[in-house]
Amino acid sequence: MKLFVFALVVQFFTCVSCSSDVQIGYQVTLAVPVAYTKGFTGRAFLMETDQVVPNFRVALSVEAVDKSYSCSLDVFLGDVRVWSSGHLLRFYTMDKCALELTLDGDLRLKGQNDKVGWRTGTFGQGVKRLNLLKTGNLVLADALDIIIWQSFNFPTDIMVWGQRLVVETTLTSFPKNSNSFYSFEIQTDKIALYLNSGKWKYSYWEFKPSKNRNISFVGLATKALEIYNDRGQKIAQIPSREPEPLRFLAIGNKTGNLGLYHFSPENRKFEASFQALNTTCDLPLACKPYGICTFSNACSCIRLITRGEGLSSDCSHGIPEGFCGRHRVEMLDLQGVSSILRATLTKVNITSKEVCADLCIDDCACVAALHTSGQDCGVIFQQCTLYGEVRGVKQVERGSGSSYMVKVLKGTHGGHGKSSGLKKWVLIVVGVADGLIIILVLGGVGYYVIHKRKNYSSETGNSTS
Numbered sequence: 001m002k003l004f005v006f007a008l009v010v011q012f013f014t015c016v017s018c019s020s021d022v023q024i025g026y027q028v029t030l031a032v033p034v035a036y037t038k039g040f041t042g043r044a045f046l047m048e049t050d051q052v053v054p055n056f057r058v059a060l061s062v063e064a065v066d067k068s069y070s071c072s073l074d075v076f077l078g079d080v081r082v083w084s085s086g087h088l089l090r091f092y093t094m095d096k097c098a099l100e101l102t103l104d105g106d107l108r109l110k111g112q113n114d115k116v117g118w119r120t121g122t123f124g125q126g127v128k129r130l131n132l133l134k135t136g137n138l139v140l141a142d143a144l145d146i147i148i149w150q151s152f153n154f155p156t157d158i159m160v161w162g163q164r165l166v167v168e169t170t171l172t173s174f175p176k177n178s179n180s181f182y183s184f185e186i187q188t189d190k191i192a193l194y195l196n197s198g199k200w201k202y203s204y205w206e207f208k209p210s211k212n213r214n215i216s217f218v219g220l221a222t223k224a225l226e227i228y229n230d231r232g233q234k235i236a237q238i239p240s241r242e243p244e245p246l247r248f249l250a251i252g253n254k255t256g257n258l259g260l261y262h263f264s265p266e267n268r269k270f271e272a273s274f275q276a277l278n279t280t281c282d283l284p285l286a287c288k289p290y291g292i293c294t295f296s297n298a299c300s301c302i303r304l305i306t307r308g309e310g311l312s313s314d315c316s317h318g319i320p321e322g323f324c325g326r327h328r329v330e331m332l333d334l335q336g337v338s339s340i341l342r343a344t345l346t347k348v349n350i351t352s353k354e355v356c357a358d359l360c361i362d363d364c365a366c367v368a369a370l371h372t373s374g375q376d377c378g379v380i381f382q383q384c385t386l387y388g389e390v391r392g393v394k395q396v397e398r399g400s401g402s403s404y405m406v407k408v409l410k411g412t413h414g415g416h417g418k419s420s421g422l423k424k425w426v427l428i429v430v431g432v433a434d435g436l437i438i439i440l441v442l443g444g445v446g447y448y449v450i451h452k453r454k455n456y457s458s459e460t461g462n463s464t465s
Helices: 353-362 419-464
Strands: 002-006 011-013 021-023 027-031 041-048 056-065 068-077 080-084 091-093 096-101 107-110 116-119 127-132 138-142 147-150 158-160 164-166 170-173 181-186 191-197 200-207 217-220 224-228 234-239 246-251 258-264 269-275 291-293 299-301 329-334 337-339 346-348 368-376 379-387 393-395 402-409
Touching: 021 041, 027 041, 027 056, 041 127, 056 096, 056 127, 068 096, 068 107, 068 116, 080 158, 080 246, 091 116, 096 127, 170 246, 181 246, 217 246, 224 246, 246 269, 329 353, 337 368, 337 402, 353 368, 353 379, 353 402
Parallel strands: 002 027, 011 041, 291 393
Antiparallel strands: 021 127, 027 096, 041 056, 056 068, 068 080, 068 091, 096 107, 107 116, 127 138, 138 147, 158 246, 164 217, 170 181, 181 191, 191 200, 217 224, 224 234, 246 258, 258 269, 291 299, 329 402, 337 393, 346 379, 368 379, 368 402
16 A cells, blocks of 8 residues: 655644554655755654544654754654654655555665665564554564564653663653753663763763662553562652653653653643752753853853953853863862762772862863762762863852862963962852842842832822822
């Protein structure tokens, strides 16, 4: 069976073959617009589950992305895309976007000149049909209903109810206009959120089962994200905070936050039942590079004042990359500042903050360092964490036992070893946003008091007369 659907404007199409499965030999084609139209989306819904709305649906999609058109096979829960063939690698095409389940059992996306842009690679394995299960799992099965291929084995940024993720599985989410990406990883000792940027990897949230118990897999149940050991015993869970049943877990592509979501019958939309991070300053990309998230959850730049230059509105303006060497650079010690990012490149058993600073100075890829000290079981420790970017920086109470240092060219305001000058500088810079808020609040209170007094005097005068 071959179907053609022409996408001429921004629109969605009703199901052209709305059952829960299609047979080998099936083909459907979406026409791609000749001219590029920003924001264009055309979808042909091909399959759906027989469930109460919101149910699962499968769509062939054409979308305008980066001045081109992408072609993908997607699974939706209501209006939320829970799986996509183009999650990790987009297939760009012109002229047409075609889906085909070949007679030998290979599911393919094809573009102009029948170029194959995505495939399951299941040819010659006895596949007879493509089936959408009630769990949202898109599967290729043989004549005995044995699953040959399934979308659950290729997770994206969402995990739906009933799905399991085993150790070493990763969900990924890609923020727009950024070279970094978020990941949610299932590891033997914990589940964790990471910010990935080139060779650098930073964790910013984690959850560990008690008593150092090992994890085998996690599953999304009706009331919680459940964690199991290798004997299938539940050893921990992250519960929902709402009575409605959970439908999916997702990593936000804007914030990197981990959320558990339910469908609200009253509001007719999906809402968060749990979020791992509840304040703005705990989000990894809350501020721009070289920005500080202040106590008021506002962003203030770490403004580096160089000789002959004034303040710039761009937090990272004038800051070179890949610079190192003791004759060229030094470290600025920022008082009352720390980072929510925990880098994998952490040096332990160092002897001083100065040694930590030197490690960053000598590493051309390092732009900042965090020195921490404290006691563990009566033993004093010091460690140094190196960073390849200045992100996730937040204002903290002084005396926290940590010192955040930023690498700058020599001659930049202050330097390593000049803590008194830095202290005043940081108080001014970090306090900009909070100070403005305080001024506005006090100004508003003053205006209110004066205005009330004027009204009271006017009313008194009127009553006297």
